[in-house]
Amino acid sequence: MADIEGMNILYEQDGGIGIITVNRPTALNALNRETLAELSELLDKLAKDRSVKTVIVTGAGDKAFVAGADIAAMQPMSAIEARDFSRFGQEVFDKLENLPQPVIAAINGFALGGGCELALACDLRFATGNAKFGQPEVGLGIPPGFGGTQRLPRLVGKGRAKELLFFGDMIDAEEAYRIGLVNKVTAAGELMNTAKAVAAQIASRAPAAVQLCKTAVNKGLDATLAVGTAYEAEVFGLCFATADQKEGMSAFLQKRKPQFAGN
Numbered sequence: 001m002a003d004i005e006g007m008n009i010l011y012e013q014d015g016g017i018g019i020i021t022v023n024r025p026t027a028l029n030a031l032n033r034e035t036l037a038e039l040s041e042l043l044d045k046l047a048k049d050r051s052v053k054t055v056i057v058t059g060a061g062d063k064a065f066v067a068g069a070d071i072a073a074m075q076p077m078s079a080i081e082a083r084d085f086s087r088f089g090q091e092v093f094d095k096l097e098n099l100p101q102p103v104i105a106a107i108n109g110f111a112l113g114g115g116c117e118l119a120l121a122c123d124l125r126f127a128t129g130n131a132k133f134g135q136p137e138v139g140l141g142i143p144p145g146f147g148g149t150q151r152l153p154r155l156v157g158k159g160r161a162k163e164l165l166f167f168g169d170m171i172d173a174e175e176a177y178r179i180g181l182v183n184k185v186t187a188a189g190e191l192m193n194t195a196k197a198v199a200a201q202i203a204s205r206a207p208a209a210v211q212l213c214k215t216a217v218n219k220g221l222d223a224t225l226a227v228g229t230a231y232e233a234e235v236f237g238l239c240f241a242t243a244d245q246k247e248g249m250s251a252f253l254q255k256r257k258p259q260f261a262g263n
Contacts, residue, residue, distance in 0.1 A: 113148075
C-alpha cells in the first residue's frame, strides 16, 4: 500500500512493516473524531493488504504518543453525542485489536486516557523511559470511553486496573513495565529501531501462523478454556493445509532457515 499523508494520520511502509503516526503534535496528538475516522479508514485498508506483515503505531514529536481524547471537542457534547463518540472510538480500537497483523505501540511520551486505550488495543507495547501512562478520566468527571475499563484489567489484573482507574494517577514507564502494561522500556533514541527490529523478526515468521496465534489469544480471552482450546485445535489443523507449514517443518528437519511465502 502506498504511503499516506492525511490531515491527522500519516502512514508509510518499510518493507513488510506498516508505520502509523498520529500527527497532531501541537495538540499532543489528542484524538478527535476526524483523527479516529482517518485511522479507521486506514485500518480497513491494512486489513486487506497482505504485503504488510506487522504494524507499528506511534505519535508525532517527542512529547506524546497520544495525550488523550480532545477535551475541547468533548466538553460541549450532549449525553447522546458523548455515547456515540465513545462507541465510535471503541469500534476503531476494535479494528486495531483485531487487525490480522500484529501491532506494536511505540510509545514516545504521554499515553493518557484515549492514548493509553490506543496502546492497550495493540498487541505489544514498547516505551521510552520518559513515557507516562494513565487513565485520568475520573478527574474530568467521566470514566474511560474507548475500552480502558475492559482492556486494562485484562492486561494488568482487576485490582491494579481499578487502582489506576479510581485514582486517575500517572505512572512512569518502569512502573508500567513492572505491572505488565508495557513489554519493554528503551532509550529515547532507540524506540523506533527496537520496534522495527521486533516487527521485522515477527514478519520473518509464517504469516498465517502468526495471525492465527493472535486470533486464538484474542478469542480465547473471551471464552471458556474448553472453547479456546477447541479453537486452537482447529487453527492448528488448518495450518497443515498451508505451504508454509510444509516449508517450516522441512527447513527444521534439513537444518536450514525457512523461506515462508505466506501461503
